Amino acid sequence: MGDASKHIQLTSLLLIFLFSALAIYSISFVLPTLMQIYGEAVAFSIALSWIGGGIGGLIMGVFGDLKSKRYALLLSIVLFALPMLANVVQLNIIVFYIVWFLIGFGVNAVNGISYVYVTELAPSRTRGFIGSIMQGFYFLGAILGLVTSFIVKGDIFVYFLIVSILSLLSIPLWVFIPESKWKGNFSFKLPRDMLKVTVFGSIFSIGSFLYLVPLVSLSFTLFSFLGSRLYVVIFSAFILGMISFMVSGRISDTVGRRLSSYIFAGISIVSSITLFLGATLSDPVLLIGSFIVLIVGSSFFAYFGVWMSEVYPVNFKATGTNITLFLGRLIGGGFGVTLVLLLPFGLGRDLAISTVISSVLVLMSATQIPETVKK
Numbered sequence: 001m002g003d004a005s006k007h008i009q010l011t012s013l014l015l016i017f018l019f020s021a022l023a024i025y026s027i028s029f030v031l032p033t034l035m036q037i038y039g040e041a042v043a044f045s046i047a048l049s050w051i052g053g054g055i056g057g058l059i060m061g062v063f064g065d066l067k068s069k070r071y072a073l074l075l076s077i078v079l080f081a082l083p084m085l086a087n088v089v090q091l092n093i094i095v096f097y098i099v100w101f102l103i104g105f106g107v108n109a110v111n112g113i114s115y116v117y118v119t120e121l122a123p124s125r126t127r128g129f130i131g132s133i134m135q136g137f138y139f140l141g142a143i144l145g146l147v148t149s150f151i152v153k154g155d156i157f158v159y160f161l162i163v164s165i166l167s168l169l170s171i172p173l174w175v176f177i178p179e180s181k182w183k184g185n186f187s188f189k190l191p192r193d194m195l196k197v198t199v200f201g202s203i204f205s206i207g208s209f210l211y212l213v214p215l216v217s218l219s220f221t222l223f224s225f226l227g228s229r230l231y232v233v234i235f236s237a238f239i240l241g242m243i244s245f246m247v248s249g250r251i252s253d254t255v256g257r258r259l260s261s262y263i264f265a266g267i268s269i270v271s272s273i274t275l276f277l278g279a280t281l282s283d284p285v286l287l288i289g290s291f292i293v294l295i296v297g298s299s300f301f302a303y304f305g306v307w308m309s310e311v312y313p314v315n316f317k318a319t320g321t322n323i324t325l326f327l328g329r330l331i332g333g334g335f336g337v338t339l340v341l342l343l344p345f346g347l348g349r350d351l352a353i354s355t356v357i358s359s360v361l362v363l364m365s366a367t368q369i370p371e372t373v374k375k
Helices: 003-038 040-066 069-088 093-121 124-152 156-168 170-174 192-217 224-255 257-281 284-301 304-311 314-342 347-366
Strands: none
Touching (some): 003 093, 003 124, 003 156, 040 069, 040 093, 040 314, 069 156, 069 170, 124 156, 192 314, 257 284, 284 347, 314 347
16 A cells, blocks of 8 residues: 555544544534524533443444444444534424434544554554644644634534534545555454553543543633633634644654653642642633643543554554544443533632543553554
């Protein structure tokens, strides 16, 4: 297979990932408008999308290892792109919940399979970098949603129509994705060292999702006192986050996945303490600065999917990667926002407590995951 062909495949994969990231975050940027239509109960759809994501990633990961990663990817695309279209009309709240459960199911299944494809298609010397670019597209997807919501000025029909069209573009892009060459006799039986990887990989995943999902989802609420200037703050943070993800992937390819995780988890712990102080002192400069650095610090998650895919054996790559992501999506994604909001110390300090605990979980678990970069 020529380099040009692989570049097309990787580019198609990255674009599919981007559109899936836009889909999963799209609801966050029109949530106030949706609350006017459905009431505050509509916010539960965010939790349902991540719960669906945990289940979807696991089921489609098994299907990919057992049957076909390529067709698992196609089915996952269809499961988020087609339900997205339903948002252009006003739905019953129960139907709305089902739609967002399916969107999450498809999006996170796409993500889990994509990590395996990056591990297979990308050269080993740049695997972490390319995987981090892909993971950084979560921020780019959020930026697309943010900018689109700003342009359409709360018009739900136009907003979700645009998101739906972009999501559906994933289907023709799938044509360029090859069937995985990594085949093996699928089995749930794993050596003891792989069971250890699964336990600590799951802890790393919980820490990452519990850190990032509430931080991004509650950013609008945290900076509501800024008025329209909050768009500038959040846009800047997401841009820097995307750049930082790319840089961290390059660092992990050079110094190793473990050391890179130590560096960014350490940055996150310090910035969490700063956020706590900023919230306590009601200092907007400390709040904004620490929030941006926290987004940068989340780069320990940039290459995690690729790292897990490198560790697991050929016949268990998609399943193993998605098992480690399952609890993260379920606990951090599904209940992370609710857990933070249940804390009684004020949103800024609540987020700081959440991110410092999450960073410690990441730091601790990284010590137990095998290094995959040869120095």
